[in-house]
Amino acid sequence: MTSAHGTETTAGPIPGNVAPEDTAATGERGANPEGMAAVARRAREVLAPTNVITDHTRLRTYECDGLANYRVTPALVVLPETTEQLAAVVRACAEHLVPFVARGSGTGLSGGALPRADGVLVVTSRMRAIREIRRADQRAIVEPGVINLDVTKAATSSGYYYAPDPSSQQICSIGGNLAENSGGAHCLKYGFTTNHVVGAEFVTPAGDVVQLGGLATDAPGYDLLGVVVGSEGTLGVATSVTVRLVRQPEEVRTLLAGFASTDDAGGATSAIIGAGIVPAAIEMMDALAIEAAEAAVQCNYPDGAGAVLVIELDGAAIEVEHEFREVERHCNDHGAFEIRVATDATERALIWRGRKSAFAAVGRISPDYIVQDGVIPRTALPEVLRAIAELSSSSGVRVANVFHAGDGNLHPLVLFDDSVEGAGDAAEKVSGAILDLCIKHGGSITGEHGVGIDKAAYMPKMFTDEDLDTMQLVRCAFDPNALANPGKVFPTPRLCGEVPGRKKAAHPLVEAGLAEAF
Amino acid sequence: MATGTLEAARSVLESACDDVTEAAPADAVDGVQPALVAWPAATEQVSEVMRAAAAHGMTVVARGSGTKMSWGRPPSRADLVVDLSRMDAVLEHAAGDLIVDTQAGVGLADLQVVVSGAGQRLSVDETVPGASIGGTIATSTSGPGRVAAGTVRDLLIGVTVVRADGVVAKAGGRVVKNVAGYDLGKLVTGSFGTLAVITQAVFRLHPLPAARRVVSVEVADPAQAQRLVQSAIHAQIVPAAVEIDWHAGGSGTLTVLIEGTGPGVDGRTATAVGLLGQGSTVAEELPADWTSYPWAGQERATALKATFAISGLERFLRDADAAATELASGIGLRLKGSAGAGVLYGSVAADADAAAVAALVDRLRRTSTELGGALVVLDAAPEVKAAVDSWGPVNALDLMRQVKAEFDPEHRLAPGRFVGGI
DSSP states (O other): OBOSSOEEEOSSSOTTSOOTTOHHHHTOOSOOHHHHHHHHHHHHHHSOGGGEEOOHHHHHTTSOOSOTTOOOOOSEEEOOSSHHHHHHHHHHHHHHTOOEEEESSSOOSSSTTOOOTTSEEEEOTTOOOEEEEEGGGTEEEEOTTSBHHHHHHHHHTTTEEOOOOOTTTTTOBHHHHHHHTOOOTTHHHHOOGGGTEEEEEEEOTTSOEEEEEOSSSOOSSOOHHHHHTTSTTSSOEEEEEEEEOEEOOSEEEEEEEEESSHHHHHHHHHHHHHTTOOOSEEEEEEHHHHHHHHHHHOOOOOTTOSEEEEEEEEESHHHHHHHHHHHHHHHHHTTOSEEEEOOSHHHHHHHHHHHHTHHHHGGGTOSEEEEOOEEOOGGGHHHHHHHHHHHHHHHTOOEEEEEEGGGTEEEEEEEEOTTSTTHHHHHHHHHHHHHHHHHHTTOBSOSSSOOTTTSGGGHHHHSOHHHHHHHHHHHHHHOTTOOBSTTSSOSSOOOTTOOTTOOOSOOHHHHTTOOOOO | OOHHHHHHHHHHHHHHSSOEEEOOGGGOBTTBOOSEEEOOSSHHHHHHHHHHHHHTTOOEEEESSOSSTTSSSOOSOOOEEEEOTTOOOEEEEEGGGTEEEEETTSBHHHHHHHHHTTTEEOSOOOOSTTOBHHHHHHHTOOOTTHHHHOOHHHHEEEEEEEETTSOEEEEEOSSSSOOSSOOHHHHHTTSTTSSEEEEEEEEEOEEOOSEEEEEEEEEOSHHHHHHHHHHHHHSSSOOSEEEEEEETTSOEEEEEEEEEOHHHHHHHHHHHHHHHOTTOEEESSOOTTTTSOTTTTOTTOEEEEEEOOGGGHHHHHHHHHHHHHHHOTTOOOEEEEETTTTEEEEEEOTTSOHHHHHHHHHHHHHHHHHTTOOEEEEEOOHHHHHHSOSSOOOTTHHHHHHHHHHHOTTOOBSTTSSGGGO
């Protein structure tokens, strides 16, 4: 994410290293200008002229998502307003074997909505109707372009809200959340998008419109919705999403605790969880992250803290009251030298301001940085933080740590100055080594930002060829021609329809040297 | 299978797995008699067994504790039962991380004993006594606790499966927060063994609550049930369960479960009593049949699962009452389930007339569908199964068929047991 203060990137080639013509990185297939022209013609037939973009300058405004070091100008951008329009474009893509990429608000951090130079970018930002708020059913039905926070705003007067709260919730879309299975600070208690999406109207890569799940739970048949959520746009596009609404908690209590070290703060975290308390959120920042936040937003966190915890409890007032005292006690027992308790919404916002600004704030202390996203078992936290510190000191690359301590989701910010020869490469190395640490400790290469194009190459470190092959059986069922967001998630596309003992002519992807037959 | 083929298959299976036995009548899968039972003790052995079965074109039905072998439709063929009861080890309970890694043959109740030692639980109710972890995943059974904790799909964070071709694959992992790759755990949850054999699972756990109270009240009619359920779910009592037990044509009991810390539970219970009103009672112990399905203990009773938008409760109960009264006396329809989640299970007396049951299924299926849900006949006597469409209409069936075709192109895993003849 380019800002006045720096360039935010994530693990992967640094800015400028990926040119659109770099076919290995972007998964280009053979040129198909006739197909593209046919899809554009069809788009102009079904969409308003203003919703079909072919002008190069305007196309370029869609060249990247929140991971701005990958940039590809799409051949065509369409902004459908209805399910029928969207399905018609996808059907044309299927007919003419043109790849397509869906995009909501374009805030993703793994390049999941990176366009294809030979494909269509299907943008859902003109599908922004909140169709229904059904309080009695604890559901909302919304279009995919609806902004995450707007669902909550629409449900507030009913006493409800939409629980998943990615930090981009003021601009990210529900469709994008569905594709990425977005999390947020409060998923420790409430779960992720996948636990809150109960139904979707869905356009398959063939252009068919199907209903997955619905207002009621437990639809008979395979839980296709469960696999679609988090599939990063590789199985199709949601055109309407039914979500659970959650009752607004009666009480919310937030505290900020200052500790001498991340070890102490980690000890307090383990003690709280070990006591059977499930806070709505437990967030940790280390000294370098605090320094950045102070520089950016003057959050006035405790002086001299080696680490701070932001802990939030919510629920029935009487429960929160009781557990909050216990949380304070555990913080004190583990060496908290200062505890601040928010007594109203303004004070709560003040406590959260430092945490929420942390990613962008790092731009104040470093010209460039990589936002990493990895997960470890929570109990491995002290060991992994020490290992990250060692990596940092041995490489001379500074790392600021901001993370969801309650569920072991780390967001190390790897700092570098791209104007210094070799600094970008050194940062990449440290960033990659942090992912290796996560894998070594039985964790994951991504907790919420997704695999996208950024981490596809890391997938074989976490999964065997057989695991990835099996996942791609689902891909083959939905999208045998690999038209939906190709090149994302999986490092090597699987060829579909190859049954042992039955040989066909070489698949176009094999001919192009882009796929291997399993 | 022909005797020669069977002998050949058996000798290959015996080299794949320590123990292979001839199937007894008790091994029948919903009336379909298998030839052999393999008893693998590890995922690798399941893999070898599946390869051997593939080489000999054998159809396979996976079995955990065998408590739900008659659920779904009878398979068109079942040559081999793969019994996972020897894979009964809880591999690791990482209490500090609130996760458990277990083999699929472990009993759900046995797993609870292990994790309760650290004050934790897997928030999945044992709805069928003796059920295994693998069978619980494959049928996605759920009980009262789903209102607060969700169902198997929400708690399963990692899974290892063996495909029909013997390939071993895993998805997810050992951490709760993880978006790397497709969530195959959700795909196999509730798939009735038609996609792959589940051999290992990792779940997230929850702390056992320090205190609990059960608040119950008799409800006289569907309108009152609706009103009380709505007030319970919209209130600030954060219920762990909102259950109803309804005898169609009569009346029922509504029960709200409150879990949490001692002082917190006291306060919330007082609020709940106020909401449920006069006549409500408070207990510390759960009712004896709290987690069981309404057909428990009735051999081959018709077992229904109905879902609907939460606000559809009143309409559903009303239609059930009317149908039970009009269709036949003695149909004995009892509905029990999570009113707070829009899920009710139904039992119909085993000796009820098959045509009357079929008419009831049609009628309530129409109601469920109109209320945004579905109605499934989970189990029934053969003559009832012959008279009903067990799964009913299913959305996105073509996509499901394509998924099945990719995972099991020869249709050797529990063929015909699932939706649309899958």
